[in-house]
Each structure stands twice: as C-alpha cells, then as structure tokens.
Amino acid sequence: DAGVIQSPRHEVTEMGQEVTLRCKPISGHDYLFWYRQTMMRGLELLIYFNNNVPIDDSGMPEDRFSAKMPNASFSTLKIQPSEPRDSAVYFCASRHMNTEAFFGQGTRLTVV
C-alpha cells in the first residue's frame, strides 16, 4: 500500500479564496482523522470519521471549515473563505480499529 496520500503538498492562496485539501486513506482502515499543526498549538485534532461517518468535529475551528468523506477511500477538508490565520500544515491520518494511526505527508497551506 502507498500509505495515506494527501494532495496538494503545498497550497498558497489569497485570503477569501476557497481551499480544498484531499486525502486518500489506507485501504481497509475504518478511521480517518484530520489534524492541523502549527508551532503555537502543535497537532490539533480537527475532525474524525469512523466508517465514513463524522464522529467528532468539535475541533473544527469555525463554520468556515467543513469536512466530508463520501466513501471509504476519499476525504476532503474545505476552508471557505480562507484567512491568514488558517496557515498551517494539515495532516490526514487513518487507522484500523484501536491501532496506530498512519499519517500522510501533509499539506502546507499558506494564506496571504
């Protein structure tokens, strides 16, 4: 398996624009997580899914953030409209039941 695949690796956008981050989890994993990493706040959990169903989105900072998982092999995290304070590295991770989570390489988002 190629591991968790995220795209794009880097995204630079202007404030107010819509940004969509994509994730393909490892086949067979039933949990998918979106994390955000910044120097100040470390790795923050934004939302996670179990069997494609959102379980806990309490970490999503504002209504500008939304996440979907239309099927077991794809998830998106959307920010609309984007703001400079959204600049961070966004990680997607997946796991099978109660085991370790495998992380993608991340998307470095810069909002100018």
Add this chain to the structure above:
Amino acid sequence: GESVGLHLPTLSVQEGDNSIINCAYSNSASDYFIWYKQESGKGPQFIIDIRSNMDKRQGQRVTVLLNKTVKHLSLQIAATQPGDSAVYFCAENQAGTALIFGKGTTLSVSS
C-alpha cells in the same frame, strides 16, 4: 478537554548516549499510548506503542515505559544516533476515539 503534555520541549544529547523523553497524560480512561517521530517536512511516523495492561514494551533500540499510577509515559532510545534527531510526540487514546497529541520534544543529537 483533557490533553497530553510533555515535560521538556528540547533535549540535546551526544551520539551514543541514551535518550529519555518524558510525557504526562491526564485522561485516566486512556488505554493506548503511542510514540511518534516527526522529521522536518514529513508526517509523524509510528515508533512504538503500549496498552494500559502493560508497564513496558521494547522495540529495536527503543523502550516505552508506562506508569499508570502517576500517569507518566517515557520513551528511551538506546545508543542515540544523528538520524534520531527529530521531534517526538506522545499520543493517548481511549478506545473508539481519536489520538490526542502532546506538544512534542525536539531531540538534537550531536556527533
């Protein structure tokens, strides 16, 4: 909510020394703990894990110790190498929930 924290933000060691990275957790219901290593520009990478029914687990050059009484987790790296230089995170998990991460400890190994 409860969170995992780290005792020391940075650790500098000489090549060949043993390294010990500490972590405190606060959720007594957590039953699964993991150490991750993150190199610059990459995602966190699994190192070793331990479940709450164990006190110690060993891997290749790494050992994780769990003290449930004081809610403390540690990662020991034997014969530290320059390639071990990275940020190390502990994470805690309660069954059926997400991994919650501490802030991380930067390990710097000089040769």
